[in-house]
């Protein structure tokens with residue numbers, strides 16, 4: 001039997017061009033999304049519908065919670081807050097309902113999924129080994145996934161403590177006994193590591209592989225400008241920041 005391939009996505013942020021490119025590239029049997037499905041970009045309803053159509057397992061990010069009034073936009077910077085308010089005006093009842101019940105963490109097939117961190121699933125950024133160590137300590141998981149930073153990353157905990165391993169396009173990590181893993185696929189819809197290509201991870205039974213995919217950035221940028229969202233949200237897609 002062929003190994004099960006799951007596409008692990010995060011921070012899709014209403015970017016349907018990027019999502020479709022990733023789904024096509026992945027050819028996966030299953031899809032999980034680590035939150036921030038909406039916000040920033042111009043296609044919240046199309047993204048929610050596509051993820052529903054592929055039967056994706058979804059958790060909520062801070063932008064998703066804010067779009068359905070479960071998180072105060074006061075905590076957002078002005079551009080992000082403006083995008084949240086715009087997103088809320090776009091959601092039809094089905095889209096609203098699709099977001100309204102999501103939580104920022106979930107267990108899935110023995111893997112722990114969180115948006116930000118294990119300690120504070122909706123809001124904390126895990127950008128370094130210290131923050132990763134707190135997440136390893138906060139729950140008993142061997143393999144966990146997080147997003148929120150929009151930067152691909154891999155943290156491993158073992159006898160030597162917590163270490164970060166560099167990851168890039170094509171990096172593959174085979175899970176070893178005695179080690180624990182807290183992995184970030186990067187962002188599908190708004191990468192911030194200087195590479196504008198959509199980022200995601202393919203998860204197999206005992207390995208994870210980081211991937212980058214080109215998509216129609218020009219179309220996503222044009223829709224942002226036409227929608228009345230802040231221009232800076234279009235500009236940043238082009239440079240991946």
Ligand code: ZN
Nearest residue numbers: 011036061148
């Ligand atoms: Zn995000």
